[in-house]
Amino acid sequence: MIATRMLPALGFAPRADRLVERNIMNYRRTWIVLVSGFFEPLFYLLGIGFGIGALVGNVTGPDGHAISYGAFVAPGLLASSAMNGAIYDSTFNIFFKLRYAKTYDAILSTPLGINDIAVGEITWALIRGTLYAIGFLAVMVVLGLVQSPWVILALPAAMLIGFAFAAVGMAATTWVRSWTDFDYIFVVTLPLFLFSSTFYPLSVYPEPLRTIVSITPLSRCIDLLRSLALGELSPVLLVDVAYLLVMGGVGLWVVSRRLDKLLLK
Amino acid sequence: MTTAQPIAAPASPEFAPDRPGVPEAARESLIRARGLTKKFAEFVAVDAIDFDVAPGESFGFLGPNGAGKTSTMRMIGCVSPITGGVLSVLGMNPAHDAALIKGRIGVVPQQDTLDMELTVRENLIIYGRYFDLSRREAGRRADDLLEFVQLTDRAKSTVESLSGGMKRRLTIARSLVNEPDLLLLDEPTTGLDPQARHLLWDRLYRLKQQGVTLVLTTHYMDEAEQLCDRLVVMDKAHIVAEGSPRELIDQYSTKEVLELRFPVGVLETLGTELDGLAERIERLPDRVLLYADDGEAAAAAAHARGLRPETVLVRRSSLEDVFLRLTGRSLIE
Ligand SMILES: Nc1ncnc2c1ncn2[C@@H]1O[C@H](COP(=O)(O)OP(=O)(O)OP(=O)(O)O)[C@@H](O)[C@H]1O
Numbered sequence: 173m174i175a176t177r178m179l180p181a182l183g184f185a186p187r188a189d190r191l192v193e194r195n196i197m198n199y200r201r202t203w204i205v206l207v208s209g210f211f212e213p214l215f216y217l218l219g220i221g222f223g224i225g226a227l228v229g230n231v232t233g234p235d236g237h238a239i240s241y242g243a244f245v246a247p248g249l250l251a252s253s254a255m256n257g258a259i260y261d262s263t264f265n266i267f268f269k270l271r272y273a274k275t276y277d278a279i280l281s282t283p284l285g286i287n288d289i290a291v292g293e294i295t296w297a298l299i300r301g302t303l304y305a306i307g308f309l310a311v312m313v314v315l316g317l318v319q320s321p322w323v324i325l326a327l328p329a330a331m332l333i334g335f336a337f338a339a340v341g342m343a344a345t346t347w348v349r350s351w352t353d354f355d356y357i358f359v360v361t362l363p364l365f366l367f368s369s370t371f372y373p374l375s376v377y378p379e380p381l382r383t384i385v386s387i388t389p390l391s392r393c394i395d396l397l398r399s400l401a402l403g404e405l406s407p408v409l410l411v412d413v414a415y416l417l418v419m420g421g422v423g424l425w426v427v428s429r430r431l432d433k434l435l436l437k
Numbered sequence: 438m439t440t441a442q443p444i445a446a447p448a449s450p451e452f453a454p455d456r457p458g459v460p461e462a463a464r465e466s467l468i469r470a471r472g473l474t475k476k477f478a479e480f481v482a483v484d485a486i487d488f489d490v491a492p493g494e495s496f497g498f499l500g501p502n503g504a505g506k507t508s509t510m511r512m513i514g515c516v517s518p519i520t521g522g523v524l525s526v527l528g529m530n531p532a533h534d535a536a537l538i539k540g541r542i543g544v545v546p547q548q549d550t551l552d553m554e555l556t557v558r559e560n561l562i563i564y565g566r567y568f569d570l571s572r573r574e575a576g577r578r579a580d581d582l583l584e585f586v587q588l589t590d591r592a593k594s595t596v597e598s599l600s601g602g603m604k605r606r607l608t609i610a611r612s613l614v615n616e617p618d619l620l621l622l623d624e625p626t627t628g629l630d631p632q633a634r635h636l637l638w639d640r641l642y643r644l645k646q647q648g649v650t651l652v653l654t655t656h657y658m659d660e661a662e663q664l665c666d667r668l669v670v671m672d673k674a675h676i677v678a679e680g681s682p683r684e685l686i687d688q689y690s691t692k693e694v695l696e697l698r699f700p701v702g703v704l705e706t707l708g709t710e711l712d713g714l715a716e717r718i719e720r721l722p723d724r725v726l727l728y729a730d731d732g733e734a735a736a737a738a739a740h741a742r743g744l745r746p747e748t749v750l751v752r753r754s755s756l757e758d759v760f761l762r763l764t765g766r767s768l769i770e
């Protein structure tokens with residue numbers, strides 16, 4: 173909870189930690205729901221990493237060395253699950269509280285403000301995603317899929333991915349009017365998951381498709397995590413980090429603007 | 438305040454407002470609105486209203502659907518920016534000091550906004566936490582408040598499993614968790630059965646005794662008469678009258694009202710037969726109201742004219758009559 177304790181220093185969202193506390197209170201009773209978020213990427217890893225991996229054998233890593241398909245696909249799955257977890261939390265759950273349960277209307281009658289809600293909810297998505305990432309990384313270590321000590325940086329990187337997608341997901345949710353509108357969000361996230369080099373390297377794409385895919389957000393996330401997991405550090409990673417920071421910052425700004433418009437009429 | 442001349446000591450500040458010569462701005466009001474306006478796009482929901490609420494007072498907004506009561510309450514509660522005019526709450530400006538103001542007020546919104554994902558007791562605890570109470574203090578107040586609204590045995594229930602009246606009581610308990618100086622109640626008892634309403638009135642009365650300032654909206658004149666020291670009648674975004682329930686009745690109605698009900702179809706055939714029987718006559722779809730200081734005398738006069746209503750009722754004037762007079766409409770449609 174260090175992250176939320178530090179939030180008051182930000183000043184503009186001094187009570188964001190109360191939202192996190194509310195969510196912890198809620199999930200204390202329904203923690204089993206949280207566990208499923210851990211198993212989903214794990215099943216992908218076992219099914220695809222080992223199942224398909226047995227067919228594929230070794231693949232050529234970014235630096236030209238041969239690596240097992242499991243070691244190649246695991247960071248991609250970690251990035252994808254960080255994205256999916258953040259999106260899931262910041263869409264369905266937020267929509268329910270925003271449009272049905274009127275949770276935020278109640279909260280706004282207390283000293284909390286719009287920024288506390290925006291930062292608090294995104295922080296919660298981030299915390300949840302971090303727990304999953306820790307679990308997933310532990311499994312990677314146990315299964316011997318880790319190639320480099322730099323993988324330790326995959327944890328903050330996964331948190332950054334969670335932040336960027338939670339902020340954008342929550343921003344998108346403020347425009348959602350009914351449950352069926354969520355289809356539009358998944359029309360975006362499913363192709364990202366399938367085509368952003370999660371399962372194969374970007375080099376399979378011809379130009380200019382390769383360049384186009386490489387600037388989509390999940391591709392940047394996978395580039396970041398795969399490079400760290402395989403120990404291939406390069407200045408490009410800083411670009412990835414900056415990309416995600418900007419994405420999350422813009423998302424957060426949009427969330428604040430939109431919630432203000434929706435809730436303080 | 439210390440003074441060299443004890444005999445000439447000025448009245449304590451809270452009485453200063455009543456002394457002549459004190460400028461308007463110096464008067465101490467908990468809420469002060471001047472030309473307060475709320476527009477939704479081009480639609481004017483609250484049109485330049487003026488009112489003051491004094492500390493310890495219980496103040497009501499009485500009005501039909503769409504009058505602008507909720508819009509006004511939301512502006513006072515700092516969750517709706519004002520479109521025009523001046524509004525000060527607890528001496529502060531909602532546009533700049535929302536967090537400070539909200540820290541000292543309690544809000545019961547028109548529609549319950551309880552946290553559906555938490556239990557009854559958790560609802561109160563987390564609300565206390567939003568107001569920066571320690572966990573321990575929030576827990577203590579939650580237990581006291583559950584007792585106060587008689588929900589102790591439902592502490593562990595989910596909110597969904599509560600009846601409408603229980604939810605309303607929980608919402609009121611929630612609004613008290615920060616021990617507010619000012620309580621905003623938007624139709625606190627709408628939809629409750631008489632017993633639940635009386636329980637709530639009793640609880641609100643006790644709070645008033647403890648010095649909490651109450652501001653409430655209602656459709657019910659009995660509620661307004663029970664709870665309000667002073668009220669304003671709102672209609673179509675305007676305040677059309679202001680005073681204590683008694684003053685309003687004295688000013689806008691007669692002492693008594695004679696209600697005549699006629700068999701179906703007869704009412705429409707009545708022409709001039711009623712003229713002159715009372716100071717004022719209101720024809721409602723199902724009955725005629727004759728406003729007269731002596732209802733019995735009016736009833737006798739009607740009988741003498743050969744009118745044979747199905748039922749004859751003489752009653753005292755109520756705020757309902759005031760409302761009818763001011764707006765030409767019934768309060769409860
Ligand atoms: N968010 C909004 N957008 C547009 N119009 C609104 C909005 N909120 C209220 N209004 C309009 O403003 C007017 C006043 O509404 P308000 O809710 O203040 O009335 P009210 O006196 O509380 O009525 P009721 O007794 O039904 O609760 C209504 O005509 C309503 O349609």
Ligand SMILES: [Mg+2]
Nearest residue numbers: 506507508547
């Ligand atoms: Mg209303």
